[in-house]
Amino acid sequence: MKQYRVIILLFLGILGCTKELNVDFGEPSKKLVLYPILTNNKDIIIKMSGPAGILSTNFPVLNNATVIITDNGVPVDTVKIDLKGKGNSKIIPIPDHEYGFKATATGYPEAICAAQLPKPVETLSIVDTAHFSFYNMNYIRVRLRIKDDPNTINYYKVTIYRKKFVTTHIYRGIYPNIISYDTTYISIWKPRLLANNPVIDFFYNGVGSFLLARNEINFGDGSHFTFELGSETYFDGIEYYFPDDLFNGKEMILDLIVEETNISSFPEKYMIELSSMSEDYYRGFKSYARYGTKEQADLPVVEEVSIYSAVNGGYGFPIAYSSVIDSSYWMQQ
């Protein structure tokens, strides 16, 4: 039986082995990476850089990097990019204007992209807030109404924040008498999204996953709402990202439900931020999100992800979004 034991041990000893490969990828491509950032009521910011080799530890420094901004085809500003790759314009973008960006830097061919700032969402209002308990857990519900414009393509992002409560303040009984809050809002982790009396709902579906609308949201028609288009909601643990065809001109009631493990007797301020995003921003964000999912995967056999690019002659995409914010106070009764 000796040979049996030897062979069995050999069989059990099968292990994958790893070795390094010497691969010469050559020089990284000579293309500019361009991210113009356009938001409502803020100056345009431009971030620009160049690609580095995959095994390189440093990124190249751009020399003489500038970006010419046009508004409906008319040059309105020339932005110099600093050595950290950032430039500020004095232009505040106006919705529906076409902004063009032509980037140049020494040693790189020019890169061009264009963007429109989406209009802010017409209607966003917090309908009410409520508190309820379920299985000894406390929840706060923030109900909001969104009206989608049927004539424009809107991509949405919904975020809920809570004003961080400062424990040293003096509470005087009603919220207008509150002395102080922390100066920053914190975004709420894992809000649960419901839509109009849903049949099926989820607290969350794993951070970084795309929730397909199918089977997951009921829009009150008495049956599961089925999307024939490629509608998918992205939830990254804090924010929900919606494509246009999810709302499709409807007026929606959304409930954001927050698990409150440490209910205080003090009033809390909640802020709902609803952003309408440009298509390039949405598609770019989706590619980043898919990239993040891929990078977090346990095994390297997951499909690789290309980062979305909307820059002619370069990489990157314009980031254009308009936000509206509504807020509400809630306190334990």
Add this chain to the structure above:
Amino acid sequence: MRYFLLAIVFNTLCLSAQKSVTISGTITDFQNGEHLVGVVVYDSISKKGTITNNYGFYSLTLRSGSINLLYSTLGYQSEGLKINLTRDTVVCVNMKPAVTELQEVVVADNKRQTIQTGVISMKISQIQNTPVLMGEADLLKTIQLLPGIKSGTEGTSGLYVRGGSPDQNLIMLDGVPIYNSSHAFGLFSVFNPDAISGFSFYKGGIPARYTGRLSSVLDINMKEGNNKEITGKASLGLIASNFIIEGPIGGENTSFFVSGRRTFIDLITKPFQSEGAESAIPAYFFYDINAKINHSFNSRNRLYVSIYSGNDHTGTSIHGSSQDNERTFDDKDGFGWGNLTTSVRWNSVLTKKLFSNITLVYSKYRFSIYRKNEETNNASKEVSLNSYNYFSGINDIGGRWDVDWFASANHTIKTGFNFTFHSFNPGITLVKNKGYEQNNDIDTTLGNRNFVREAFIYAEDEIKMTDKISAYLGLNFSVFSVEQKNYYSVQPRLSLSYAVTQNLKIKSSYGIMSQYLHLLTNSTTGLPTDLWLPVTQKIKPQAAWQISLGFEYDLDNQYLFSLEGYYKKMKNLIEYKEGASLFQIKGGWEDKVEIGEGKSKGIELLVQKEHGKTTGWIGITISKTTRQFDNINNGLEFPYRYDRRLDIGIMVMHKFSEKASVSCSWVFGTGNRITLATEKIRTSIGDSAVFIYNTITYVKNITSINNFLTPSYHRLDIGFDFNKKKKHWTRSWSFGAYNVYNRKNPFYVYADLLNKPPAIKQVSLFPILPYFKYSIVF
């Protein structure tokens, strides 16, 4: 002529000289009574011939007068028949297997008679003797050594035929489609070579009687069972043990065949699976059972019933108590997958020229994940239960009727129809909770179930136009009904063969193929989580056309040289969207896929030697395969993952004597294509992206999908067989080694940017792996 039996001769009509008369019958193996497929029946005087069909039946219509018939096929002694044919005659032949290589004189085998391009057949003994991983002889792995057929990643049994993907291969066992053809995550195929009597593989000119897949057809016949005597075989290998038993039941009219195979890895690892331990090693096993029974009612009617069942299972089971001994728990989790197929076939010789076969089939594939946590309060005896079950799979029930009409020596016509009801379960989830206090029991079922219908009719004619020119004309018309939508497909199949000389042939084939099923897969490892799904209103059927041209040269009836070129175009292929993760299998699959096209072209050279003490083949493929999807790679064409430009497969087997033989195979392939970022770019996706993405400072930038060619793959396997006749049985020892020179072949390659310094790393799977197997045949 000693073993030639003229079994039945009876008169039907008295015909005058030079009138057409028909000689027909069945051809069986002398030793076990199995019907022989593809035997060439050839009259050297009229130079007319035919081939036995899948049930060993032949029919040849000739002018009355003297005939000199020769029956020949690989592995058997040729038999001759000289008679003066004056009337319709039935001749049933028992052919004796060639005992020595010199007896095996094949003047014309079925391979040399085939009109179509890209048709492969080989002796089962070659599969049984091919050295493979862990010594488990494997039909699919042996086929992978042939030109035009590529393997996927290391050790897996998926077939990539002429630029196609594994789901584009119609794999049938006794006429029943097999949906998952692999065990152990693709390391072994489900086909136990000991249970197979023969197979046909088509990668070029696919006959019209087959449809539903784009790239190839593998039609496998299970053994019928020895109707002469009880025989058997038992073997013990490194990871599995097998048995076969077959024999007659109450005479020669009824016989049975049963075989089984089971791994025993779970038994070996059992000592390491300590109960109550959190880190229990999962137990794994797979098994196959093949069973067949056939009964001959009379010389014209025969019934076959065959069953295949195979399953894989892995899981853990933990029992234990809490430290204070107040509670006991019983936790089980795992997953499994398997096929169950059944077919009932009724053969009937309707007339001397007409053969009918009616088949009823049932096929089931199921994958399941389960988890059950049960906790009992020892004092109160209250039980809390949490269980989760996920199922997916496909059930088929259907039937077909095939009629072979041997109209004349120049026309062999086949026609028939087929219908199948498919039931798809893309994913059903059952959740049960039973708590201490609430005692609520929730049972939720999610997922869509699709019932779809598929039907087709076909007709094909093999025409001998002149002594030198033969043609094959086939037409298949299919319909697929899903979600209140009907898809139709007309699929012509054409082939032409021209014999330039007696030894040199030029062949050409053209065909259109359609496929109504998609395999949703996002990995290269053949995981059972891959889902078979039907076309829908939104996802259209896959379609392809292929044209091929080949030359065949027969050198002294010893070597067969085949050179073929092909071009194939495919459309409506599906791929997961970029970034799809390994186990992302939840509903709404239509929204997770992209639809695109594929192209493949190549040249294949095959040199075969099938007679003599040394047999084997050399196969060389030079090919290029690409894909194009609007939303992948910015819409630009990119190389397919298995776009290996050069593939070589060499298999050599040498028989020293009846007691000893050696076989070795060597494979070489230029590397697989993977997507590897060659550069990285800084990120900036806006201040409002508050979560993880504002912590990412750079991302890997992909300039093109599948841009990186992994290092070449090559491997040598060697096996030795030693047989010895004992008093009551023959014993056989098989030894060998996989990857003899311990080549570190790439399993996958990735960029490791987390460790310093960053590097490109390759992971290899199998080093040199010796194997052994002990068998007894009685």
